[in-house]
Amino acid sequence: MKTVTFRISRGDATGSKLVDYTTEVSEGMVVLDVVHKIQAEQANDMACRWNCKAGKCGSCSAEINGMPKLMCMTRLDQIPIDKPVTIEPMKAFPRLRDLVTDVSWNFRVKKKIKKFNPRPPDAPDGTWRMQQEDIDRVQEFRKCIECFLCQDVCHVLRDHDKHEEFIGPRYLVYTAALEMHPLDTEDRLPELKQAHGIGFCNITKCCTKVCPEHITITDNAIIPLKERVVDEFYDPLGWLWKLLRKKE
Amino acid sequence: MTNYETFEYDVLVIGAGGAGLRAAIEASAAGVTVGLVCKSLLGKAHTVMAEGGMAAAMGNVDDRDNWKVHFADTMRGGQYVNNWRMAELHAKEAPDRVHELEAWGAVFDRTKDGKILQRNFGGHRYPRLAHVGDRTGLELIRTLQDHGIHQGINVHMEYTIVTLLKDGDRVVGAFGYDRERGRFRVFRTKAIVMATGGLGRAYKITTNSWEGTGDGVSLAYHAGAELMDMEFIQFHPTGMVWPPSVKGILVTEAVRGEGGVLRNKDGKRFMFDDIPDNYKSQTSDNPEEGWRYTQGDKNAKRPPELLTRDHVARCINREVKEGRGSPHGGVFLDIAWIKEKIPNAAEHIKKKLPSMYHQFIQLANLDITKEPMEIGPTTHYAMGGIRVDGETQMSSVPGLFAAGECAAGLHGANRLGGNSLSDLIVFGKRAGEFAAKFAKENDFAALDLTQVEAAEQEALEPFGRAAAAEGPYRVQYDLQDMMQSLVGIVRREDEMVRACDEVEKLKARAAKVVVHGHREYNPGWHTALDLKHLLTCAEAITRCSLDRKESRGGHFREDFPEKDAEAAKVNTVVWKAADGSMKLRREAITEMPAELKQVIEDMK
Numbered sequence: 012m013k014t015v016t017f018r019i020s021r022g023d024a025t026g027s028k029l030v031d032y033t034t035e036v037s038e039g040m041v042v043l044d045v046v047h048k049i050q051a052e053q054a055n056d057m058a059c060r061w062n063c064k065a066g067k068c069g070s071c072s073a074e075i076n077g078m079p080k081l082m083c084m085t086r087l088d089q090i091p092i093d094k095p096v097t098i099e100p101m102k103a104f105p106r107l108r109d110l111v112t113d114v115s116w117n118f119r120v121k122k123k124i125k126k127f128n129p130r131p132p133d134a135p136d137g138t139w140r141m142q143q144e145d146i147d148r149v150q151e152f153r154k155c156i157e158c159f160l161c162q163d164v165c166h167v168l169r170d171h172d173k174h175e176e177f178i179g180p181r182y183l184v185y186t187a188a189l190e191m192h193p194l195d196t197e198d199r200l201p202e203l204k205q206a207h208g209i210g211f212c213n214i215t216k217c218c219t220k221v222c223p224e225h226i227t228i229t230d231n232a233i234i235p236l237k238e239r240v241v242d243e244f245y246d247p248l249g250w251l252w253k254l255l256r257k258k259e
Numbered sequence: 260m261t262n263y264e265t266f267e268y269d270v271l272v273i274g275a276g277g278a279g280l281r282a283a284i285e286a287s288a289a290g291v292t293v294g295l296v297c298k299s300l301l302g303k304a305h306t307v308m309a310e311g312g313m314a315a316a317m318g319n320v321d322d323r324d325n326w327k328v329h330f331a332d333t334m335r336g337g338q339y340v341n342n343w344r345m346a347e348l349h350a351k352e353a354p355d356r357v358h359e360l361e362a363w364g365a366v367f368d369r370t371k372d373g374k375i376l377q378r379n380f381g382g383h384r385y386p387r388l389a390h391v392g393d394r395t396g397l398e399l400i401r402t403l404q405d406h407g408i409h410q411g412i413n414v415h416m417e418y419t420i421v422t423l424l425k426d427g428d429r430v431v432g433a434f435g436y437d438r439e440r441g442r443f444r445v446f447r448t449k450a451i452v453m454a455t456g457g458l459g460r461a462y463k464i465t466t467n468s469w470e471g472t473g474d475g476v477s478l479a480y481h482a483g484a485e486l487m488d489m490e491f492i493q494f495h496p497t498g499m500v501w502p503p504s505v506k507g508i509l510v511t512e513a514v515r516g517e518g519g520v521l522r523n524k525d526g527k528r529f530m531f532d533d534i535p536d537n538y539k540s541q542t543s544d545n546p547e548e549g550w551r552y553t554q555g556d557k558n559a560k561r562p563p564e565l566l567t568r569d570h571v572a573r574c575i576n577r578e579v580k581e582g583r584g585s586p587h588g589g590v591f592l593d594i595a596w597i598k599e600k601i602p603n604a605a606e607h608i609k610k611k612l613p614s615m616y617h618q619f620i621q622l623a624n625l626d627i628t629k630e631p632m633e634i635g636p637t638t639h640y641a642m643g644g645i646r647v648d649g650e651t652q653m654s655s656v657p658g659l660f661a662a663g664e665c666a667a668g669l670h671g672a673n674r675l676g677g678n679s680l681s682d683l684i685v686f687g688k689r690a691g692e693f694a695a696k697f698a699k700e701n702d703f704a705a706l707d708l709t710q711v712e713a714a715e716q717e718a719l720e721p722f723g724r725a726a727a728a729e730g731p732y733r734v735q736y737d738l739q740d741m742m743q744s745l746v747g748i749v750r751r752e753d754e755m756v757r758a759c760d761e762v763e764k765l766k767a768r769a770a771k772v773v774v775h776g777h778r779e780y781n782p783g784w785h786t787a788l789d790l791k792h793l794l795t796c797a798e799a800i801t802r803c804s805l806d807r808k809e810s811r812g813g814h815f816r817e818d819f820p821e822k823d824a825e826a827a828k829v830n831t832v833v834w835k836a837a838d839g840s841m842k843l844r845r846e847a848i849t850e851m852p853a854e855l856k857q858v859i860e861d862m863k
Contacts, residue, residue, distance in 0.1 A: 040502070040503075050732075050783075055731070055781075056782070056783050056784075058780040060300075061468075062299055062303050062305070064468065064505075065508050065622075066621065067396075067397065068307045068308075068468070069303070070299065086621070107779075111780055114300070121408065126364075126409045127364035127405070132362075137358060137362075139361060141366075142369060143368065146369065149366050150368075153391070153397075156397065192366065
């Protein structure tokens with residue numbers, strides 16, 4: 012048995028402090044196991060969010076030694092444990108208590124994005140036909156577990172606090188999944204340009220790096236959306252074409 | 260109710276997994292006001308953990324499939340103590356419910372001709388599971404969530420209900436707290452849909468998350484509803500066994516559906532040794548044929564690894580007990596071997612089982628495309644729960660409906676893989692529909708303040724106790740250890756009699772636990788309040804298991820290892836008597852109509 016010290020950020024919206032907890036750990040443990048052990052043995056009232064403990068629900072997001080990660084998928088042998096391990100809540104959202112943040116903003120943002128709107132069914136029995144190769148990209152986006160680590164790491168939200176003007180990587184991926192869905196007929200480009208602020212993203216790819224589902228957020232979702240917005244609103248030839256078509 | 264913030268909804272749905280969301284969507288579409296309470300954030304419920312798929316006889320891959328085959332498979336898997344009406348409705352309605360998900364944006368894997376792809380699973384005669392790789396549950400919950408948020412449903416995230424409120428026989432409200440601040444809330448309602456999922460946390464080794472504490476089953480029981488079939492607990496044959504911290508986490512049956520095989524430490528495929536008589540005609544007796552089955556050969560019979568979960572779990576248990584297990588007390592599940600059969604096997608495995616690949620790489624440092632996994636049985640699913648009417652999903656308490664895992668009936672003594680996700684959408688919809696109907700036909704009733712005050716007092720008691728008293732976690736761990744060892748996968752009279760005593764002792768301890776700190780997001784307090792639910796479920800499981808003196812499905816008695824024809828005619832029902840004690844009776848199963856009997860006969 013080894014011992015490890017966890018330096019856990021405790022507190023609420025009014026203030027916080029780092030508290031050291033030392034406990035014994037065994038082989039194969041993940042950070043969440045240690046947090047649970049401390050919670051059960053030393054700090055019954057320490058708040059942390061978790062559900063599946065298998066990287067599928069995206070509840071236990073936190074910053075481990077400053078890196079946004081899922082606590083349940085971070086094994087102790089992947090981080091240095093010979094010195095104290097710092098565990099803090101996500102910084103891009105207001106803290107409720109200890110490791111739990113108020114992520115309700117994300118749920119409000121999603122509601123503002125126009126819902127899926129399919130074309131009429133392809134077959135008389137009310138079903139559709141799609142080829143696997145046409146949905147591979149959308150399925151990649153739909154792997155998202157809504158852990159909000161990409162939102163947490165995004166400097167537009169984290170450092171510049173543009174929560175009112177920018178929907179963040181998660182909802183650009185969500186929009187991309189809808190826009191690239193072979194059945195969808197809705198147009199979300201005007202609001203993407205305006206209210207949802209896609210222009211704020213300057214493709215630093217931090218979101219892609221922290222995604223626990225390995226979704227290539229920037230390259231596969233955000234850049235193609237930016238291209239669509241450019242084609243729609245800024246391409247001079249396209250503009251002319253649309254103008255002429257309107258006149259006809 | 261001046262002291263409490265009070266919300267008023269025609270229909271209140273408790274639980275926001277697949278069943279709860281589907282019920283809320285349906286009730287809302289019927290034009291009534293709907294509140295949805297979830298213990299976690301929206302979209303995080305245990306449904307996300309479902310991997311393999313949802314069973315629906317669409318016949319996209321094998322056109323011999325239809326509702327009759329699905330019905331017969333479900334009844335055979337449940338060993339004929341199922342609510343046959345539910346099994347019939349489920350088989351008939353599942354395809355429409357799956358197509359509806361597609362209309363709401365779900366993106367299932369496709370066949371070559373562009374239809375929804377279906378895969379093989381244990382106990383299903385034909386490839387039947389609509390799926391998205393091995394993350395079908397996530398696709399289901401996200402689709403319902405993203406559709407549901409535009410339906411005018413009012414969602415209360417991170418709220419916990421601690422008691423239901425009654426007016427005479429009827430449920431008329433609920434009382435709970437919000438996690439964030441620990442403030443008490445009152446819900447006034449005409450009908451309630453209970454959709455709280457499972458109770459796996461009553462056991463030490465389980466696939467269930469912290470939420471699976473049987474809240475709905477217990478809330479309904481204490482509100483006077485009857486519970487049924489509580490002895491039937493599904494131990495999933497394949498949970499992770501190593502490292503210790505991940506013990507119990509689910510390894511999807513799809514691994515076996517894609518050709519994975521079970522071996523003991525001698526490298527032997529032991530499942531060929533023990534094929535039950537009622538499955539002999541559909542099960543292959545040689546590895547070659549089994550492999551062809553998993554690769555879509557319609558003339559091949561299924562390999563014995565895809566027998567029902569109860570049977571596979573017991574075979575694994577036997578191998579381990581008789582000393583043929585793997586180093587960490589399980590057996591080997593090998594999908595890497597298929598490299599002998601197909602080129603690019605590693606890529607194929609990663610494509611078909613992406614989350615399994617990641618789960619093992621990240622948690623066990625093991626590459627499943629190269630090495631076999633170590634797996635063992637884990638508490639997975641409660642077939643039993645709230646006794647409901649098969650058509651409407653209403654419990655024995657007027658106005659109280661239930662759907663999904665917390666309801667009983669569809670799965671009988673053993674659930675087939677893939678029948679859970681389809682259960683959620685078929686009966687979630689029905690519960691929502693009939694709850695809305697009930698709400699339209701009934702008025703709000705006055706709430707009884709004394710019930711609310713008593714519940715509040717009970718909920719706050721743990722704060723006032725002596726600081727030196729025991730904490731709630733200790734009691735929870737001891738309960739889990741006790742159930743694991745005394746009412747687990749193999750059961751015996753003497754051990755279960757002891758378990759009954761233990762439950763009483765644990766109840767006494769739970770009544771004395773102390774909680775430190777304050778009410779804001781305090782997991783110690785939440786654990787203390789969940790203990791009542793866990794103990795209620797543990798008592799019901801134990802009593803029902805003691806009473807069923809035979810072995811059937813998920814209920815295996817070492818002292819009664821055979822099936823008993825008389826026991827096949829009854830369900831076990833428990834309810835709370837006026838004096839607060841748990842009463843039990845054997846309820847005769849109503850006779851199946853001749854046409855359904857004929858279906859079962861034809862499919863034999």
